[in-house]
Amino acid sequence: MIAITGGGTGGHLRIAKIIKDELNKKGIKPIYIGSTTGQDREWFENDNGFEAKYFLNSSGVVNKKGINKIKSLTHIIKLSFEAKRILKKHNINKIFSVGGFSAAPASFAAILSQKELFIHEQNAHIGSLNKLLKPFSKRFFNTFLFNDPYPVDEIFFETARIRKEIKTVIFLGGSQGASFINDLALNLAPTLQEKEIKIIHQCGKRDYEKVKNFYEKNKIEADFFDFDKNLILKMKKADLAISRAGASTLFELAANQLPAVFIPYPYAAKDHQYHNAKFLADKKASFVFRQNEITLQKIIDILKIDMEEFSKNLAKINSKNGAEYIIKNMGV
Numbered sequence: 210m211i212a213i214t215g216g217g218t219g220g221h222l223r224i225a226k227i228i229k230d231e232l233n234k235k236g237i238k239p240i241y242i243g244s245t246t247g248q249d250r251e252w253f254e255n256d257n258g259f260e261a262k263y264f265l266n267s268s269g270v271v272n273k274k275g276i277n278k279i280k281s282l283t284h285i286i287k288l289s290f291e292a293k294r295i296l297k298k299h300n301i302n303k304i305f306s307v308g309g310f311s312a313a314p315a316s317f318a319a320i321l322s323q324k325e326l327f328i329h330e331q332n333a334h335i336g337s338l339n340k341l342l343k344p345f346s347k348r349f350f351n352t353f354l355f356n357d358p359y360p361v362d363e364i365f366f367e368t369a370r371i372r373k374e375i376k377t378v379i380f381l382g383g384s385q386g387a388s389f390i391n392d393l394a395l396n397l398a399p400t401l402q403e404k405e406i407k408i409i410h411q412c413g414k415r416d417y418e419k420v421k422n423f424y425e426k427n428k429i430e431a432d433f434f435d436f437d438k439n440l441i442l443k444m445k446k447a448d449l450a451i452s453r454a455g456a457s458t459l460f461e462l463a464a465n466q467l468p469a470v471f472i473p474y475p476y477a478a479k480d481h482q483y484h485n486a487k488f489l490a491d492k493k494a495s496f497v498f499r500q501n502e503i504t505l506q507k508i509i510d511i512l513k514i515d516m517e518e519f520s521k522n523l524a525k526i527n528s529k530n531g532a533e534y535i536i537k538n539m540g541v
Contacts, residue, residue, distance in 0.1 A: 211239040211541065212301045213259075214292075215312030217247035223457045224307045224329055226252065227360040231532035233258045237541070240299050242292055244311035263295055265314050285313050292318035303327065303539055308339045320345050327539050329360075331456035333484035348538055352460070352527070353488055360531035361457070365464035368445040369524070372468060372516040379409040379447035379467075382416070387453055389500060390472065391416045394451070395423050397505055402429050406512065409443050411436070441465070448516060451508070454486035454497070463489065463526040468519040470511060471497045494522040 213229055216222045225241070232239050238260040243249030244267040253262055265288050292314040296304070304319040305327045306312040316338070319326040328346045330339045333353040343349050352359040378401060380394040391412050401408055408431035412420040417435045424431045437443060441461075444450070450462055450469040462469050471489070473482030486497035496511060 210299055210301045210303075211237065211539075212242055212296060212299070212304045212315060213239050213307070214242040214304060214315035215307035215309045216243045216249040216252070217309035217311050218455075219248060219252075220331055220455045220457045221307045221309040221311070222248060222252045224331060224360055226256075227362065227532045228305060228307075228329075228535060229256070229258050231360075231536055232541070235536070235541070239305075240295070240301065242295060242311075242315040247309070247311060249311055261299065263292075265291065265311075267310055267314055285317070288314035289317035289321060293322055296322055296324060303541070305329070305535075305539065306339075306342070307331070308336050310338065313338055316342050325539075327535075329535065330354075331359075332481040333456075333488055334479040334481040336478065336481075350535055350538075352456075353485075358528045358531035358534050359456070359460040360535060361461050361464050361527070362441070363529065364441050365444075365461045366529050368441060369464060369466045370445070370520075371466060372448040372520040375406060375448040375512050375514075375516060377407040377409060377447045377449075378512075379411070379444060379450050381411050381450055381452035381458060382413050387413070387474070388416060390451065390453065391420060393472070393503070393505075393508075395420065397508060398424070398429050398431065399427065400505070400509060404512065407446075408432065409447055410434075411440065411443070449511070454482040456481075456485050459485050459489065460527050463494065463523045464529075466520045466523045468516045468523065469495045470503075470508060471495060472500055472503055473497065475500050489523070489526065492522055492526065494519055494526060 213225050240261045241253050241259045242263045245264045250264055267288055296318055303325045306316050307329050325347045328339055328349050330351045350357045380390055382390040394410050410431055410433040412433055414435045420433050444465055450467050452469050454471040454473045471486035473486055489495040490497040
């Protein structure tokens with residue numbers, strides 16, 4: 210029996226979902242061990258693809274100091290024994306971790322119970338928990354370091370096409386909304402309309418009203434929305450993305466052969482978003498700019514570039530069946 214653990218943010222949870230879906234195809238229903246903090250419940254509380262779901266009262270340790278760090282570590286140890294009981298109850302012998310603080314109790318429980326621990330690190334720079342647990346894992350999956358295929362939904366490959374001339378731009382602010390990306394989109398929108406370049410804009414819930422009011426007031430035609438479960442249907446229409454550089458977004462864009470201007474979130478742990486994006490930029494498969502160095506003129510200059518070479522190079526970044534590859538290498 211298999212347990213999937215970890216989460217907190219969409220990047221971690223997307224991997225958990227894709228692995229769960231692949232296991233379900235094989236007639237296997239894993240259990241899930243996550244946290245009451247973060248987005249874990251929002252993603253999986255009503256997911257019938259799991260045999261059982263547990264949301265423990267865990268929280269992050271890395272950014273805490275002094276007595277608060279000691280208290281958090283003590284609490285994680287306590288939760289690890291609770292997770293150990295859960296593993297025993299469901300006769301779990303393999304634990305798949307996607308990282309994040311949600312993964313700590315079940316991952317430590319795997320070590321205490323001498324069960325097989327498998328870890329997927331999404332980013333170019335290894336997270337603190339994953340770095341700590343890596344020596345204890347039976348297999349450590351990472352695309353940047355080991356060229357393991359990154360699990361993305363097959364539809365991103367199925368709808369891929371080579372981009373050339375830029376006729377449509379998609380701004381990806383994420384489901385929560387990235388204010389910097391949203392503001393950049395609004396500043397660039399009049400120029401795009403003037404150049405007859407179509408606008409698709411995922412702005413998130415927080416900035417939705419502001420974005421809506423801007424487009425309506427300025428009579429700019431744009432397909433804007435806060436969140437869309439079928440985002441790929443929007444992406445496949447685009448010829449260029451302007452986006453943050455979370456790993457799952459990065460590899461979804463690569464699978465779809467959609468070149469991007471990545472503007473990494475400047476406060477991401479260990480600057481991992483920059484290193485994620487640089488991985489593609491070094492292969493002439495996309496562009497990356499620091500938030501404090503991007504200008505409207507730089508984007509306007511990129512709009513003039515033929516994207517064919519970038520789009521073709523993206524096809525070399527990832528390969529299909531990433532989830533199947535992982536499950537096979539777990540011995541399932």
